[in-house]
Amino acid sequence: MTDRILHRTRAIDAAIESLDGAFFKALCEPSRVAVLKRVMQLGRADIGEIAQGLPQERSVVSRHLQVLLEAGIVRGTKVSRQMFYEVDGPAVVARLEAILEHMKSLTPFCCPGAS
Template sequence: MAIKLKSQAEKKKETAIEALDLVLDSKFLNALAEPSRVEVLKQVIRLGKADITELSEGMKLDRSVISRHLGILQEVGILIREKQGKHVYYQLDPRNAIQKFKSILQHLEELVMICCPPVKSN
């Protein structure tokens, strides 16, 4: 039985797909897949640095649910948590969040160029 060797292009495509799979299946994107968590994130962005009391004002979620969502967003690097005395404040971690989105975009661009190169028009 003959063994089919993969071409360089096939190997490159496979590597790009694997890299994109890792990014798309990441905890980062999973954290953003929950609509309530996105609402909590929007509230943090609106208010800037805020504690759970400030964040819960105007939200329909229980404080315990908001707190759990904040913990997940902090765990994946979207938020920064800072304790000051008895208060815990949350704010967006802009550099880390932007870097994660750039990584997703970079992997997607690489895969698109491999799988779907632009068609040259005459």
């Protein structure tokens, strides 16, 4: 196997690994993105505060928050019996930067006209 083919294979594998389905699934639902925007606006907030500004039922907002939590986009902190949510900015930035770097390394192998 030549060095170019080996490098291409590694670049493809790294790019595929970075394309986490849960992360993209969490961001592809408009209602869920609205929940994420609300959390961004409020900062650290509980389900009551988050749901108050949204048209969905509180239970639906809670399910959206759970998907965002599982995807590593928001984090939850339990205080007594109450759960507070906030955007996990460093985790989101790290995920997006990893995707960008992997795609940059893959571009010369897969995209015509790339330099």
